[in-house]
Amino acid sequence: MKIIIAPDSFKGSLSAVEVAKAINKGVKNAYADAKTYLLPVADGGEGTMETLVAATNGKIQEVVVVGPLGNEVKAAYGILGDGETCVIEMAVSSGLALVPEGKLAPLDATTYGAGQLIKQALNDGFSSFVIALGGSATNDGGAGMLQALGLKLLDKMGKEVGYGGGELAAIEKIDTRCFDPRIKNSKFLIASDVQNPLIGLNGASHIFGPQKGASPEDVKILDENMRHWADLIAGVTGISLHDLLGAGAAGGIGGAFQAFFPAKMERGVDVVLEYVKFHSYLKDADLVITGEGQVDYQTASGKTPLGVAQAAISENVPSIILAGAVGEGVEVLYDYGVVSVHSIIDRPMTLSESMKQTAILLEKSAEQIIRSYFYSLIKELEGGRLI
Structure with missing residues (x-):
């Protein structure tokens, strides 16, 4: 048997x-x-990093990063048994579990810590990544992650905007000149079970915003801000994330990967099944x-x-x-x-x-x-x- x-x-x-x-x-x-x-x-959500590390006899590298509410948190990335592949799980740096009960802040929550994890892994010599998107507390379209990696998001005064999806409306210009050049020479496999587009009734804000504490009014603001963000990205990259499948994953960070990274998206469980x-x-x-x-x-x-x-x-x-x-x-x-x-x-x-x-x-x-x-x-x- x-x-x-x-x-x-x-x-x-x-x-x-x-x-x-x-x-x-x-x-x-x-x-x-x-x-x-x-x-x-796992399916790309919480536990994906631990599962892949265990399956391949890998190890965990601890890193202190900015959490979803802007405070420092202890996070980590996984190194697979091949010694060459890095696994980064959104939930570890920007997840719902890092937000105290009653403190959800969908307009302010940031993915900056996820960008810090990627940057640290790049500094440590990694160029092959598996990114697990599930479990985030954020709805910032991946803006925080991009800022941590050198992208400048400037307001009408030429100053960098703050954290969170509530700040996206203030962005007037995306400056890519300082975006980490190592990213274009790396490869990113994005593990996610979400096929939602970035905006609209089936988009990140409407479908997942309420899970992250967004009121009906918050959802409306976040979706409008996300449209503005998508318009700006299209103007810089030529990629329209508005209705792109998977762009709405993890509060829109799926779209950030599709627009600014050499990334391939696959169903999370399929990625894990292949590795095990x-x-x-x-x-x-x-x-x-x-x-x-x-x-x-x-x-x-x-x-x-x-x-x-x-x-x-x-x-x-x-x-x-x-x-x-x-x-x-x-x-x-x-x-x-x-x-x-x-x-x-x-x-x-x-x-x-x-x-x-x-x-x-x-x-x-x-x-x-x-x-x-x-x-x-x-x-x-x-x-x-x-x-």
């Missing part, structure tokens, strides 16, 4: 590595001789177990469980999903090789209680799944005895 365990993190509770270990424990409880392969994954060599483990596999904290119709937009299931079914290996919560519309996942979707919650409990018990709930759920799914095989392997 060969089983691949490839979950994402359960945000706020367990990392992808911890989730995989808990599931593996449950599998072994059901059948100790099962051959299991733990391949924790997921396909090489599928031969002769009986089952893939994946999962994340919340599974619903949005999972089919490119979240980790979908990407894992799609990769698995390409080799005719079925998948089962474990989730902290199962919402509406999961039926669409059955078209992608998913056999079933299971909530790990086994009795009435609060969210706080379930998050504290995630590991044991995952273990119990995995054990029950294996006992049910492989009942006949286990019985045969155990000489006809029920175990």
Whole structure:
């Protein structure tokens, strides 16, 4: 019996590595001789750096940068096992988790720290980058990141504007003369599951702004400012980000990469699956177990469980999903090789209680799944005895 365990993190509770270990424990409880392969994954959001570093036996380099609210924070970038590729995760320098409860500031939050991480990695000799965009607290169109890398964003008085999406309207000129020249000789693989354009009702401000604390009035201001920003960028680069797919990722930083970097955007989970060599483990596999904290119709937009299931079914290996919560519309996942979707919650409990018990709930759920799914095989392997 060969089983691949490839979950994402359960945000706020367990990392992808911890989730995989808990599931593996449950599998072994059901059948100790099962051959299991733990391949924790991510979709370009929080945990992507940790996952890739762990998968390649890499290391973490700590850096102090400007956080989303302008204060100093401890951040880091990952160095993959090849010693040549740098992984930078937006959430580490500019993420929602860095903002204290009740302090979200979508008009002021900046991506400056992300630019500092890139600059430090360039200083350390790296020219190959994987950038994970999920989990940002920002809506500045990547302006802060570009400023950290030498781009001058000048107001009508010729002075540099301040931080945040609220300042974009004040920009009168983009001066590229001091933009770090090393960038054009580097390569950037952008990992993101977001296909939204920069502006409009489906753009960065309208879709993701409220998650970052934006009121309806804030959303209107941010979207108008983002249009002005896109107009300026088009005038400098000839690239129109307004309706460009993926430009709205991470509060518009996806567009900044597309306009000013030699960048290629790919679905985040596909990037991770390639680095963990997921396909090489599928031969002769009986089952893939994946999962994340919340599974619903949005999972089919490119979240980790979908990407894992799609990769698995390409080799005719079925998948089962474990989730902290199962919402509406999961039926669409059955078209992608998913056999079933299971909530790990086994009795009435609060969210706080379930998050504290995630590991044991995952273990119990995995054990029950294996006992049910492989009942006949286990019985045969155990000489006809029920175990």
